Amino acid sequence: MIRDRLQRILAIGSLNLGEINARRITDISFIVRHRQDAEPREGPSLRIYTEPAAARDLARFDREGRFRPLKGAPTLLAGWELRLDSIDSLKLAIDYFYPGALASWFAREDRRINPVDLRTTLNRQTGMYRVTQKLTNAEADELAGRFCRSDGGCLRTILWTIAGKRPNGNLPETKFAISDDQLGKHDPAIPFLCLEACNLLVAEARETVKQRST
Amino acid sequence: MTTEIQQANEEPFGFKPDSSLIVVGHGSTINPDSSRPTFAHADTIRQKGLFADVVCAFWKEEPSLREVLRMVETEEVYVVPHFISEGYFTQKVIPRELELTGPITRRDNKVIKYCEPVGNHPQMTDLILQRANRTAPSVAPEQTSLLIVGHGTGLNENSAVAVKTQVKKIRERQIYTEVGAAYMEEEPLISNWPSLTHYPSVVVVPFFISDGLHSYEDIPVLLGIHSESTGTASRAEIFRRNPYLLNGRTLYYASAIGTDPMMAEIILEMVHQFDQKHLASAVSD
Numbered sequence: 001m002i003r004d005r006l007q008r009i010l011a012i013g014s015l016n017l018g019e020i021n022a023r024r025i026t027d028i029s030f031i032v033r034h035r036q037d038a039e040p041r042e043g044p045s046l047r048i049y050t051e052p053a054a055a056r057d058l059a060r061f062d063r064e065g066r067f068r069p070l071k072g073a074p075t076l077l078a079g080w081e082l083r084l085d086s087i088d089s090l091k092l093a094i095d096y097f098y099p100g101a102l103a104s105w106f107a108r109e110d111r112r113i114n115p116v117d118l119r120t121t122l123n124r125q126t127g128m129y130r131v132t133q134k135l136t137n138a139e140a141d142e143l144a145g146r147f148c149r150s151d152g153g154c155l156r157t158i159l160w161t162i163a164g165k166r167p168n169g170n171l172p173e174t175k176f177a178i179s180d181d182q183l184g185k186h187d188p189a190i191p192f193l194c195l196e197a198c199n200l201l202v203a204e205a206r207e208t209v210k211q212r213s214t
Numbered sequence: 215m216t217t218e219i220q221q222a223n224e225e226p227f228g229f230k231p232d233s234s235l236i237v238v239g240h241g242s243t244i245n246p247d248s249s250r251p252t253f254a255h256a257d258t259i260r261q262k263g264l265f266a267d268v269v270c271a272f273w274k275e276e277p278s279l280r281e282v283l284r285m286v287e288t289e290e291v292y293v294v295p296h297f298i299s300e301g302y303f304t305q306k307v308i309p310r311e312l313e314l315t316g317p318i319t320r321r322d323n324k325v326i327k328y329c330e331p332v333g334n335h336p337q338m339t340d341l342i343l344q345r346a347n348r349t350a351p352s353v354a355p356e357q358t359s360l361l362i363v364g365h366g367t368g369l370n371e372n373s374a375v376a377v378k379t380q381v382k383k384i385r386e387r388q389i390y391t392e393v394g395a396a397y398m399e400e401e402p403l404i405s406n407w408p409s410l411t412h413y414p415s416v417v418v419v420p421f422f423i424s425d426g427l428h429s430y431e432d433i434p435v436l437l438g439i440h441s442e443s444t445g446t447a448s449r450a451e452i453f454r455r456n457p458y459l460l461n462g463r464t465l466y467y468a469s470a471i472g473t474d475p476m477m478a479e480i481i482l483e484m485v486h487q488f489d490q491k492h493l494a495s496a497v498s499d
Contacts, residue, residue, distance in 0.1 A: 001287060056253060060246055069243040071276045095269070095285065099277035103284040116280075124310060127302065196280050199273060200243060 002102050003087045006094075009190075014038070016181060016189035018098050018155045019076040022090060030090040032097075034078035035183070046081040052089045054082060055096035070200050071099055072154035072192055074183070104193040108178070115159040116196040118144075118167075125202060132205040137163050139208050145169025147204050148194070150182040156194035157182060227264060227482045234267035234286035235259065237481055238279065238308055239296045241272030245426040247449075249275050251473040252296045252424070258478035265292075273303065279311035283324065290325050294484045297331040298423050298472060301372030304331045317492060327492070329484040333376050337480055338471070339383040342419055345474055346390075349456060350417045350466035359392040359411035360384065363404050363420045363433055366397025374400065377421050390417075398432060405436040408461045415457075416465045423472030425450070439467060 009015055010030070014023035021038040023031055032055070037046055049058070062068050062075035076097070084090045094102055107113045118140055122132045135143070144167035148154050158167060158176055166176055174180040181189035197205075237259075239252030252270050260268040271282035283291065293312065295304045312326065313319070319326040332338070346360055362384070364377035374397060381395045392413055396404040407416060418437065420429045430449050434440030439458045450469070458465040 002285075053253075053257060067244065067246040069241075069275055095277070100281040100285050104281065107284050126306060126310070198276070198278060203243065 002106055003091050005106055006091055006102060007087050016187050017094065017101055018072065018189075018192050019074060019078075019183070020094070020097050022094065028085055028087075030084045030087070032082040032084065032090070032093055034076060034080065035185075035187075036078050037081070044079070046079055049080060049082050050084070052082075052084060052092040052096065054080075055093035058082075059097050070154055070198070071097065072156040072194075074150065074152065074155050098192050101190065101192045104195060105190050108193060113159070113193070113195055115161065117164065118160060118162045118197050121160075121197045121202065122205065129202055129206055131209050132202055134209050134213075135205045137165075139212070140205070141167050141169035143169070143201065143204055143208055144197075145171050147201055148175070150175060151184075154194070155182040155192055157191040158194045160194065160196050227486055229263075230265050230290075230292075230485075232288055233265055233290040233292060234269070234288045235265045235481075235485065236282055236286060236291060236293045237268070237270050237296050238293060239270060239272050239275075240303065240423070241275030242426065243274050245424075248424045248426055250424065251470075251477065254473075254475075255296065255478040255481055258475065259481060264482070273307060273311075279308060283312065283322075283326070289323060290327065292327045292329060292485045292488065294329045294481050295331040296423055296472065296477070296481065298333040298421060299372040299376035300331060300334065317488070327485075327488055329488040332472075332477060332480045332484055335480050335483055335487070337476075337483065339380055339387070341474055341476055341480070342380055342421070342471060343384065343387070343389065344476070345419055345468050345471055346417045346466075349419070349453075349468040350415060353415040353417065353464070353466070355390045357413050358390050358415040358417060359394065359413045360390040361394050361396050361404070361407060361411065361416065361418045363396050363398070363418060365422070365428065366400040373421070380421065398428065398436065403436070404433060405438075407437060407465075408463070411463070414463060416463050417468070418465065419468045420470045422470035425470045425473055429470045434467065437465065437467065439465065 010024035014021055016035060019035050021033055021035045025031060058077055058080055059071055060068060063077055068075060082093055084093060122135060125132050140162045148158060149171060157178055178191045181187050237252055237256045239249055242248035249272055256268050256270050266288045267286045269282060269285050271277050271279050277285060295308055297304050314326060314328050317328050362377050362380055364373050366374045377395045381393050384393045394410055396402050396410060398404060402410055420433055422429055430452060434452050438460055440452055453469045456466045
């Protein structure tokens with residue numbers, strides 16, 4: 001069970017995932033903060049929340065109040081503390097910050113993941129996204145390098161390929177390393193795995209093909 | 215008038231501790247309110263403690279349909295589309311992304327039960343009438359025109375059909391003297407509401423799953439109760455300013471039908487309906 005495995009991880013230390021840090025206070029008491037607020041520091045006090053749904057609201061807008069449809073974007077607001085009273089609430093909150101991250105990580109530990117090649121993803125698109133099948137591998141490389149980069153794009157660790165090859169559009173080796181926290185902090189962290197290109201990337205692929213065609 | 219939705223007390227929804235529920239919404243990359251009602255209904259259902267897991271998945275947001283099945287840990291999984299009508303998304307996109315083979319799909323040690331979209335449920339008619347009644351509680355139905363608004367373009371062909379179906383059902387109830395369909399982008403256009411309606415009071419209910427640009431701005435502009443120059447700061451304020459007095463009529467404007475808290479009950483009803491419909495095949499397996 002995901003909740004039990006999460007409980008076991010927290011029993012021996014805190015958990016870093018993307019921009020959040022979660023730690024156990026007792027078996028029924030947990031705290032989540034932005035990683036930059038994880039350690040005590042001088043400055044304004046943190047806003048306290050006690051419901052997992054607060055994570056959803058915190059993750060919805062970035063520091064400038066812009067909508068964050070891409071939850072892996074390195075733009076999570078800081079300055080809050082989430083106090084949760086059960087492991088289920090913690091699991092729920094983590095899924096609001098980084099949807100499916102725990103499930104994918106544990107599935108990878110169990111060797112139950114099958115990353116999907118970008119060509120497979122694009123080839124099954126229909127309707128307005130069918131045109132993305134015309135995206136060339138070179139364009140896909142460029143797109144991944146621009147859209148998925150950890151500094152300003154997305155903190156997920158890419159495991160999918162482009163026609164069998166790792167995307168090489170100026171992405172560093174660390175982008176594909178599950179041991180890297182994608183923030184350049186080199187702290188131990190659970191990676192936010194990307195097993196298949198997301199719909200936002202597919203939408204960007206559509207823009208690329210349309211612009212090239214005009 | 216009796217518009218309160220009957221709670222399904224006659225046949226209460228049973229606990230399914232060995233099952234999970236996935237509520238699927240469209241989501242949006244530009245509208246932060248698009249996924250809110252889907253999340254809210256999932257919260258309501260989760261708090262009932264009926265399922266082992268209750269999670270949402272979206273076409274345009276995360277978790278995606280591609281990753282959501284990993285997030286639920288029971289063998290049996292119900293999938294309910296929080297969509298207003300059958301159509302491209304419920305018939306093509308969701309089955310494709312979840313790799314479904316029919317109403318019941320068995321794979322990867324899971325039994326995935328694909329329910330019909332909420333818009334198909336008979337109680338949607340009650341929900342519209344309840345929403346109309348709550349938006350304009352003091353109007354006399356015999357002196358009121360009720361307009362159900364859909365998007366209405368080729369891409370949303372089935373949503374227009376769903377609106378027409380609801381209009382027909384509401385007419386049959388004989389509560390409002392005049393009931394009509396109107397659309398943003400096809401005839402009859404909602405902007406022509408003064409000529410489409412013939413009674414002193416007009417109640418407009420958007421047949422959409424969530425509030426967003428269409429319900430906050432586009433339809434209000436077409437109705438003439440909001441100008442584009444007003445900006446987007448006041449969003450939900452548009453629903454609080456009822457009634458609007460214009461063209462010699464009293465106009466009441468409701469928020470999108472899919473945001474109604476009772477939608478959580480309808481999501482559960484879709485699961486119940488699925489079980490009833492497929493009971494025979496489950497027994498014969």
